[in-house]
Amino acid sequence: MRLCSSAVPLALLVLVTAAVARAQPPPCQTLVRRIELAADPPVLPELCISAGLSTTLLFDQALALDAVELEDRERFERVESTHSLLVLIPSEKLVPGERLRLTVRFTEAGTPASATFVLVVHRGQAERQVEVFRPRSPGSCQAELQLKAAELQSCLEQRALPPPRVEAQASLAGLLMDGVLDGKGITSVNVTSQSIALPPAESFEVQRVFLHRSRSRLVVEVQVKNGDSASPWTAAGAVLLGPPGERLEPFWVLQGTPLGPGEVGTVWVEARASSKGPIGPYTLELWDENKAHTFILKGLKVP
Secondary structure: OHHHHHHHHHHHHHHHHHHHHHHOOOOOOOOOEEEEOOOOOOOOOEEEEEOOOOEEEEEOOOEEEEEEEEOOHHHEEEEEEEOOEEEEEEOOOOOOOOEEEEEEEEOOOOOOOEEEEEEEEEOOOOOOEEEEEOOOOHHHHHHHHHHHHHHHHHHHHHHHOOOOHHHHOOOHHHHHHOOOOOOOOOEEEEOOOOOOOOOOOOOEEEEEEEEEEOOOEEEEEEEEEEOOOOOOEOEEEEEEEOOOOOEEOOOEEEEOOOEOOOOEEEEEEEEEOOOOOOEEEEEEEEEEHHHOOEEEEEEEEEO
16 A cells, blocks of 8 residues: 555656646747748748747738737737738746747738738747748749849840940040040050041041050040031941051940040040061051941051
């Protein structure tokens, strides 16, 4: 009989310990938690909350206005919902071990239309940031793919455009055009002469030609008068043709403003210098858009 009586308190101790263990809520996640919603979840996701500690839910889609249903909302210090963000701060009125139900609804059509969570109250522990992702509808995915395709096409078109003015100003030709750099520090030669002439059929008059050269760059500076009495002219492209087989594609073709009828202006053409010694002679071909008006300078010998 004594043996049996001593076993009873032991059994009671085991039962009480098990009951206390069952009453303790599961441990909380300390890192950022990610939850993927399902259309019909078998178990509702549980979130740890604690008095005085904020729990922020970040949704990947917008929440409907006034669409937050929170059990015992009056026992929370703060419940704020903005677009796709929900912040919860429980008060001291909540007791560890309590379980409360939270439901939100989404603005965009899809499945699930709402999401429900179970808030489990802890003492001194809370999940501070929870990221919630909702499955996207086929129509939403298709729209996003179309948007990405449009952005990609825009990027490809931007890459095909001529370099922006800000980049061009950093070139040797741009520095010369803006007057930041003069002939000092580079080799500059005035090669204007009777030997450089335009074909009689062209309506351009070349007034001055300078060649500027640094260690690796070559700039042809041409002052030209537009003899066309009706159409303005803007340089759009150029090429430097050297000895047989040598063709220099310019980095930049710069011009301050379009050249109106009868006006005089300057065009700068920059390319890579092919050697350290004197090179050439070169022939410069310079044209406007669609090559409607083209002129040619021959006999350019680079110092």
